[in-house]
Amino acid sequence: MNSRHFLSLALTLVLIAYASVASAHESTGITGGFISGFLHPLFGWDHVVAMVAVGLWGAFLGSPAIWVLPVVFPLVMAFGGALGVMGIPVPAVETGIAASAVVLGAMVAFAVRPPIWVAALIVGAFAIFHGHAHGTELPNAANPLAYSIGFVISTGLLHLSGIAFGLLVRWPAGKVAVQTGGGLIALAGVGFLTGIV
Amino acid sequence: MNRNRFTIACLSLLIAPETSLAHSPIEGIGNFYNGLLHPVMVPAHLLLLTAVGIFLGQQGTKIFQTALAVFGLATVAGLVAAWFSAANETEAIILLLSAVTGLLIAIAPKVTLPLCAAIALLAGFLLAIDSAQEQLSGKDRFVSLFGSGIAIYLLVLYPMALADYLNKKTWQKTGIRIVGSWIAASSFLVLALKFSPQA
Numbered sequence: 001m002n003s004r005h006f007l008s009l010a011l012t013l014v015l016i017a018y019a020s021v022a023s024a025h026e027s028t029g030i031t032g033g034f035i036s037g038f039l040h041p042l043f044g045w046d047h048v049v050a051m052v053a054v055g056l057w058g059a060f061l062g063s064p065a066i067w068v069l070p071v072v073f074p075l076v077m078a079f080g081g082a083l084g085v086m087g088i089p090v091p092a093v094e095t096g097i098a099a100s101a102v103v104l105g106a107m108v109a110f111a112v113r114p115p116i117w118v119a120a121l122i123v124g125a126f127a128i129f130h131g132h133a134h135g136t137e138l139p140n141a142a143n144p145l146a147y148s149i150g151f152v153i154s155t156g157l158l159h160l161s162g163i164a165f166g167l168l169v170r171w172p173a174g175k176v177a178v179q180t181g182g183g184l185i186a187l188a189g190v191g192f193l194t195g196i197v
Numbered sequence: 198m199n200r201n202r203f204t205i206a207c208l209s210l211l212i213a214p215e216t217s218l219a220h221s222p223i224e225g226i227g228n229f230y231n232g233l234l235h236p237v238m239v240p241a242h243l244l245l246l247t248a249v250g251i252f253l254g255q256q257g258t259k260i261f262q263t264a265l266a267v268f269g270l271a272t273v274a275g276l277v278a279a280w281f282s283a284a285n286e287t288e289a290i291i292l293l294l295s296a297v298t299g300l301l302i303a304i305a306p307k308v309t310l311p312l313c314a315a316i317a318l319l320a321g322f323l324l325a326i327d328s329a330q331e332q333l334s335g336k337d338r339f340v341s342l343f344g345s346g347i348a349i350y351l352l353v354l355y356p357m358a359l360a361d362y363l364n365k366k367t368w369q370k371t372g373i374r375i376v377g378s379w380i381a382a383s384s385f386l387v388l389a390l391k392f393s394p395q396a
Contacts, residue, residue, distance in 0.1 A: 067371035071303050071378040078382035082389035138390055145240040145292075148386040152379045159375075 033143030037150025040134055041158065046097045046192045047130060049185045051155055053104035054123055055162020056185075060108055060169050060178060065116055069123050070159040074152050076124040080131025081148070085138050096129030101189025108166075108182025130155075228337045232344025235328050236352055241291045241387075242324055246352040248298040248380045249320045253313060253353070254360025255302060255373060260313050261357060268317035272349050275325025276342045284326040289391050291323050296384035302377025305370070324349050 041047040058069035083090055090096075103122065106112075114122075134151050141147035165181060168174030191197030226234075236242040249268070253261040278284075298316055301308065328345035329338065363369040 063367070067374055070375050074378045074382040075300075075303065075385075078385040078389075081382075081386045085386065085389045085393045087394065135386065135389075138386060139393065143240065144390050145244070145383065145387045148383040149240065149244070149379075152382045152386075156375060156379055 033141045033146030034150040036141060037134075037147035037152075038154045040137060040147075040151050041130075041154045044097075044133075045188070045197065046094075046101060047133070047155075048158060049188050050097060050100040050104060050126065050130065051158030052162040052165070053101060053108060053182065053185045055159035055164075056108050056166040056178060056182060057104055057119065057123075057162075058159070059163045059166025060111070060182075061113060061116070061119060065119055066163060068116055068120055070156065070163070072120045072124050073127045073159065074155060076127035077131035077134070077152075077155065080128035081135030081138065082131075083128070084132040084135025090128060090132045093129050093132050095193065096126065097133060098189055098192035100126035100129065101192060102186050103189075105182045105184070105186030105189055109179050109186055110182075111179060228333060228341040229344040231330065232328065232341035232346075233348045235330070235341075235345045236324065236348045239327075241288050241295070242327070242349075243352070244380060244384060245291050245295045245298070245320055245324060246349065247356045248295045248302065248377070248384075249316060250353045250356030251360040251373060251376060251380075252298050252302050252316065254357040254362075255305065255364060256308055256313055257364070258361070260308070260310050261361070263310060264313040264317040265353075265357070267314045268321040268353060269350060271318045271321030272325045272346055275322040276328070276346050278322075279326045279329035279342055280339060282329075284329070287323055287327040289388065291327065292384045292388045292391070294319055294323065296381050296388060299377045299379070299381030299384060303374050303381060305374055305377075320353075321349070 041051065054069055054073055058066045061069075080090065104126070107119075107122075138144050138147060166178055169178045188197060236246060253264050253268075256264070294316070298320075301316075325342075325346065328342060328349070330341055333341055360373055363373060
């Protein structure tokens with residue numbers, strides 16, 4: 001192979017190596033970060049049921065819990081997320097997330113009505129585990145701020161789903177439905193804890 | 198053969214690099230529109246604008262009228278400063294201010310006019326001074342900053358008007374407080390990432 005051919009071949013290889021994928025609907029940067037953050041809580045059933053349970057319990061307890069719990073949760077979740085981002089380990093994160101479904105579901109199922117600060121404390125304690133799980137993914141995100149906005153909004157919308165369902169508690173049949181929902185969430189939590197689900 | 202290898206290495210290095218800009222412009226739309234879209238394209242700016250808008254709207258007409266005037270003046274001062282020199286490393290302060298403002302929205306305490314004015318002043322100035330696009334200078338930079346100034350002012354008005362309109366019924370006030378907690382949480386997380394050893 002003469003030097004001219006070698007140069008042409010090598011140049012072709014270099015150009016091929018630097019070629020990037022052409023996507024019709026690109027989702028990198030801000031968009032990619034937001035979407036991956038938004039989907040993160042939705043793709044884990046343990047997250048989904050626990051977040052719905054927070055809203056459900058808030059609606060079940062009525063005012064001021066209906067807004068205190070969904071406000072406390074993201075704020076404490078951010079603290080848990082910061083621990084994850086800083087690489088500070090929190091023991092048994094997955095167990096904590098599964099336990100949150102069991103405890104919060106049971107609170108609704110058995111119509112437990114503790115003082116508001118106790119409810120906020122319980123919800124806040126579990127928020128650390130959920131936040132830590134999301135936070136560990138943050139440094140790898142395409143756009144960390146868009147990722148964090150995505151997962152916080154997604155978490156909040158799951159709370160709202162729980163609140164919307166929980167508002168049925170005003171009617172006798174609705175109260176039964178809400179408590180049954182709580183029971184199902186607790187059972188799902190047991191499934192997550194034992195590894196059946 | 199060694200000469201060929203050297204040529205290939207040089208070509209590889211020439212192809213690989215791309216321009217590194219803190220706030221990348223969109224090519225082909227002109228400086229004015231690039232400036233106009235700047236606050237929308239930088240998530241930290243959009244977050245602070247939303248936070249400040251909601252916060253001011255939450256306080257009622259009497260307070261937000263004065264605070265809005267302060268915000269406008271601070272934005273103009275920031276734009277003038279940005280015309281002469283671009284600010285560096287302001288994102289952390291912007292996120293910190295977003296977190297504090299989000300927390301104030303969530304807690305919804307009795308807020309005095311001086312505190313509102315101080316937040317409006319800081320937000321307007323920081324957002325404006327951080328809007329300079331490094332690669333522009335002279336008239337081009339002025340046009341771009343002019344666009345950013347318009348967008349900054351408009352983008353604070355929308356959430357403010359919405360928060361003021363929705364500040365009547367209990368569930369609406371609750372919704373605003375929840376959004377405040379989301380803003381605080383998002384800002385706090387990215388601030389943590391900025392100071393993280395993994396960053």
